[in-house]
Amino acid sequence: GENVEQHPSTLSVQEGDSAVIKCTYSDSASNYFPWYKQELGKRPQLIIDIRSNVGEKKDQRIAVTLNKTAKHFSLHITETQPEDSAVYFCAAREKEYGNKLVFGAGTILRVKS
């Protein structure tokens, strides 16, 4: 089945700097890649997603890029703020074994002010 690897597991940045989180997937048929943000004690919130027919998508300070050939996708956060501190999860929709979302292990992002 699908395997999603996420790096780094923890990331500390200074306020105002950029943060990049990378994920790789194994199922070349995967076609949907969402990113979720989970603050401490709260539910995962969808922050951005991308489909395989698009290479890049932006929403204000957040962007996601997809490289289908290399089977990896990345989350970019610019001008980071303390409220960006959270755990971020990437996911890929597995096509081969039933169309379900497979999540990466998560990245703890700490933005230092």
Added chain:
Amino acid sequence: KAGVTQTPRYLIKTRGQQVTLSCSPISGHRSVSWYQQTPGQGLQFLFEYFSETQRNKGNFPGRFSGRQFSNSRSEMNVSTLELGDSALYLCASSFSTGGETQYFGPGTRLLVL
């Protein structure tokens, strides 16, 4: 629209007991997926229900089961609880099946003593 709701929010059980968790999806959403979240294993897919039918199943033992009602509300049952079942159980709803855009509930935190 009201978001995804889950009840109860917290639960303490002892080994050998069984537990039933409930999830009410966003109005109009017909798919409900269940996940187990633990610090060591991240978000693990349990199963998905769509139109009262189980569409996908993860790699969990048969002690974990679920069902969906005609109003799309879903329940998850865990029988013969083990210490390792202690986790945050999240449900997510989506308009259609197959890993489409999912919105998470706040979760039920289960502690097995």
